[in-house]
Amino acid sequence: MKRVLLHVLFWVAYTLQDALMEYTWTASQQPGFTENARFLMAIHAAVVATLPKLILTYYVLYAVIPQVLKGRNMVWIVVKTAIMLCITLVLYRLVFNYYIFTVIYNNTIKTAPLFKLSRLLLGVMDVGFVSATAVAFKLIRMQLSAKEREKDLMKEKLETELKYLRNQTNPHFLFNTLNNIYALARKKSDLTPEIVMKLSKLLRFMLYESGKGRITLAEEMKMMDDYLELEKIRYNNRLNIVFKKDIDNEQYPVSPLLLLPFVENAFKHGVSETRFDSYIHMEIRLHQGLLTFIIENNKENESPGSKDKIGLENVRRQLELMYKEHQLLVFNEPAVFKVVLTINLDSHAKI
Template sequence: MKRLLLHSAFWLVYLLQDTVLEIVWVGPALQNIPENVQFWMAFKAAIAAWIPKLILTYFILYVAIPEIVKGTRKLLWTVLQVVAAIITTIVLYRIIFVYCINPVIYSGMLKDRPLFHLLSILLAVMDIGFVSGIAITLKLLRIQLAAREREKNLIREKLEAELKFLRHQTNPHFLFNTLNNIYALARKRSEHTAEVVMRLSKLLRFILYESKSELITVADELKILDDYIALEKMRYERLTIHFQRDIDDSAQQIAPLLLLPFVENAFKHGASESRFDSFIRIHVHLQQGQLTFKIENTKENHTSEEIRDNIGLRNVRRQLELMYRDHDLQLQNEPQIFSVKLYINLTSYAQV
């Protein structure tokens, strides 16, 4: 219905424009005729001349162009069809003009010209080509816009699939690390084993259900960190944890589970590999949508070798690239301390 209305509006505007041009063109020959009569004569002439234009235009729009776009026939055959249609249209246009418009509508008041008069044929080509060209241009523009929209949708679907894959890859990684912790506690027959399992079940419930949302509040994200830290602390007696937060709006939205992999790494490559007193310092600063997350942990290998991203860090990098246009991630590997500084402009979230 919408397409029918658009086509009707296009042709109505064209017929009115063609009527005005017709009056200007034949006006000198109709000087003794009232203007309102001239208008209706010109309008009827425009409708009569419109018929061959309509046939050619829709032949190209719904036969020739689809054949070219879909490649259902050879291009040469389609071109020959178009040329034949144009010739037929010009002949039909001249027949209508010579045997209908001049003798019937204008009662022979216009100058008679032969059917295939050269100047008349050139004028016919210009008249037919003008409206057909506009219609074809609009059609091709619409096809191009539709193709771009399809391409954009395909890219969006690809990025959504990649983002889901990254999150699903991160979750088993987290679960694997936590199960290792439970295994270690079970080997020691620790009284904390049951509590760890309970905390793990809460974390898994969040990961399976709530983390499927595109965004969660900063408060929920920090609660996950608190639960994970509480779960991990049960394993380490010589570990000191400082968790500082300066937050102006805990309801600010953030992509879920972005910060957890950094905390996991601090425990896995810091506390778990340390034989002496160790620490993890975390600082979360949020002001007017600008989030700064800092975490540092002690380490004992005393090397400053190049940092190699593991699965967790690699996935977080890619998620940041997909979701936040304005962000910065810095990793620093010093002899005794490994540190991470992450800046995110949470207002720059770009929906995939």
């Protein structure tokens, strides 16, 4: 329906423009008619003159262009187009000589021989102009449609990749937490039921909230607090956690599961591999859309698995997809692991 409407608008606009030119050209040859009568005759003539132009125009639009795009034999395409142009010119001259000049203008305008060279060349210009204009519009529309399809495909690709990364993060988090529960279960700890309950709350969040495009910073921090409480139960007194917050707007939207992997990493490759007292110091600041998250933990000797290839690499890729303006700094020292993340939350990409 939209395409039909565009075609109708194009031909109405062209016919009105052609009628105006026809009115200007024939005004001096029809002194006995009023302006309104001359304009109505010009519109009548323009409409009739448009009919043979339709043949060539739609032949080019729906026969020539598809064949060219498919890479068909160009010589044969040119030959067929030339034949169609000749047929159109003959109809064009017949319409002018035996209808427009005789019926509409009642022989007030002097006719020329049917195949006079100057009139044929004028016909080529007239027919060629409208056909070329229509083709130009079609090519522009095809290019815009191709760009829109490319944009949709890119959006779909990014959404799929982001979903894949998040789906990797969720089982990874679950795997780490189940390890914690397993360790307590082996000790037959009375804290095991409480940890299972807290885990169920976190999983509920991941199932129903992490699928959203964005959540509030308050929701993200609540999940982090729940995770910290879960870990405190496991490590008890040998773990010192400091979490500083300086936030001017807790309702600021952020991508879900953005900060939790850093916290997981601090426990998995810091606290869990440290034999003595451990610490995790975190600080989160938000001022006018600029988020800064700093997390530092102590660790012992470097081990082959001390770099969390799944968690941190996933977050790094998610940041590349979601935020145009961000900086992720990782400091891996012999006894300290520190991450400094800075994000302009207003630079969130519309995927």
